[in-house]
Amino acid sequence: MIHETDPTNGASPAGESNAAEIKAKAAQKQRDELESRFYKNCPQADPYIRKAERSSTPRPVQHSLVMKWPEFDCVDKLTEEHWEFGGPVVLPGLLLHGASGSGKTTSAYLAIRESFGCWYPADRQMPGVVAVGAVEMGRTISELARSGGDEFQAYLDRLCYCGLLFIDDLDKARFTPRVESELFDLLEFRAVEDRAVVVTTNLKGRELERMFSRHIGPAIVNRLRRICIPIDFDEPEFDAGAALAAVQAKIRADYVPQAEASRAYHLGEKP
């Protein structure tokens, strides 16, 4: 084989296009790896994504808003502003509510696939993303709680320490009191630790609260409100611009004060 020498030492158009090709291949390899990890972590996603390729979204405006998550065209800018002292702005979760068939689960999986590389677990042993149906989660917690032992704790740890937790169809499960308290505990933990949660549900507000026992329903819904951006899939006349502006305002109100407090502390403006 003849190797031609490059007199410009790699700076020729041929050398540049070769470097660009290598870069493109590396980027493609990284995308393929992320995609295969996504399907491994979210095995239920595959039928939703395949079906979406053959159909159209019932709520295009809500869907396009969900696809802007987690940065919503503002978190990246806020992070730049706050990086020096405040560190990154916390990535918010989503509370997708609306009637059956409005496209919540499909939008959630498509957006999680896109953002898969953003979610870092609190502990390296844990997965970046855990996706679970609420019915399955309730059943697993009940079964493992009965047998007790390490497996039970390991399951709860995955739900607590993963980078992103997706609970599909929260209102479709009927939880035992034990499962309700475990759910409350894990949402409280994730709220305090700034770990994102995505939830889909047909019900919202008071109706969702009533799915749980009286003493715990409001506390569960309150945690979700605190850590998630709500998106209403029932609203047919969804105003995309107004909705995005409202979301950006909520992110500023909820997440910037933490970064501001940290900035003030580092500048010596202690309260």
Ligand SMILES: Nc1ncnc2c1ncn2[C@@H]1O[C@H](COP(=O)(O)OP(=O)(O)OP(=O)(O)O)[C@@H](O)[C@H]1O
């Ligand atoms: N983004 C999308 N692109 C194409 N098709 C979509 C999209 N979102 C939803 N669909 C289609 O709309 C239908 C309902 O979607 P999906 O199951 O996600 O609704 P849902 O709101 O989660 O319903 P449920 O509350 O019953 O779980 C499916 O046939 C799905 O393929």
Ligand SMILES: [Mg+2]
């Ligand atoms: Mg669904």
